[in-house]
Amino acid sequence: MKEVSEVNPTIAVREGQEIDLELVDELIKQHVGGVTGLPVLRQFKGGNSNLTYLLSYPERGVVLRRPPPGTKAKSAHSMSREYTIMNKIKPGFSAVPETFFYTDDESILGSEFYLMEKVEGYSITTAIPPEWQFTRTHNHRLGMAMFDKLIELHKLDYTALGLADFGRPKGYVSRQIEGWNSRFEQALTDDMAPFVDVREWLLGKRPSTENQPAILHGDFRIDNMIVDASNPFKVKAVLDWEISALGEPLMDLANTLAYWVQADDPAEFAALAIQPSNVEGMPSRAELLTYYGEQTGIDISHFDFYRVYGYFRNAVILQQIYYRFYHGQTSDQRFAAFPIAINVLCNHCRHLISRSDL
Secondary structure: OOOOOOOOOEEOOOOOOOOOHHHHHHHHHHHOOOOOOOOEEEEEOOOOOOEEEEEEOOOOEEEEEEOOOOOOOHHHOOHHHHHHHHHHHOOOOOOOOOEEEEEOOHHHHOOOEEEEEOOOOEOOOOOOOHHHOOOHHHHHHHHHHHHHHHHHHHOOOOOOOOOOOOOOOOOHHHHHHHHHHHHHHHHOOOOOOOOHHHHHHHHHOOOOOOOOOEEEOOOOOHHHEEEEOOEEEEEEEEOOOOOOEEEOHHHHHHHHHHHOOOOOOOHHHHOOOOOOOOOOOOOOHHHHHHHHHHHHOOOOOOOHHHHHHHHHHHHHHHHHHHHHHHOOOOOOHHHOOHHHHHHHHHHHHHHHHHHOOO
16 A cells, blocks of 8 residues: 555644643653654644644654633533543553643643644545545445444443543433533524524434443544554544543434435535545445444434434534634634534434434
8 A cells, every 4th residue: 555645734833723832842841751852833734623733853743632712612622531531441442542641720821731642643534545546445444444443432341441430321312412402502693593493303302211321432533533554444543532421322323423424415415524434435324324233232223313413413513613703712714604514414404304203
């Protein structure tokens, strides 16, 4: 397999997202060690939510994660949560980076943050590298390898990993629906419809029973993974654990499938693709849902509720980000067109509801 010309590209730090380089350098030398000189500071291109920086020393790279400036939902940006889950899960799930240091002292950078290792490998973002010369078969294998990792996660014994107190799995579904409904309402802007009908349907169709709780990632996507550059079917690291939890595994599956734009989706959906799940050969959502049920033994015959939830949740996430842009708390122009995507997602929820037999 050919080498990829650019692995995990970075950019100059965006305006308004600068950090004190000398201060961070001092902390790295205290808590990581083995580095010399002043690092080169860059920012990873991806991410609409938390901010990720690369500090490159001659000896190694160190990654810093912090929430964005401006008003934000703490649960959606929790660095403490991310740091804790990665530390606890490492013995049973090797595909997480090593972490070095966490602090909630906001006097340092203006927010909590943590430091972790830079995992060497390739981050697939919006396209599969042409250098790999993937066929339909390769694409399919890549998609299935990703879902195997999700299944592996959901099968972990969280109690044995010391995570029994990590969350409240009982009643997780109800709390999520009530929470996302409330967050959407709180983040509404004057130019957005309230989609009361979608929110009321989700409240009314909550399942009466839940499956055995599992560790939930919350944002499990291709672009949140680092794969081996010489063997892309091997996942070296799963990133972005800040909204991880314990709860109903079908909620986590729904989150993942809601991001899974496929090749035969209509044009308005293709425009929402943030990962190459829609290239030829990638497994379809229906295939992945069936496979998940077979591998976990979980009944997926009444998945309509979770499907609607997944798309609505994505809409809420975008609305929360757009709220910051709308009120001038960020000048990042990537967020200006978010209302289009929010409307597409919520109207798709209405379409799914109209076809559901729940």
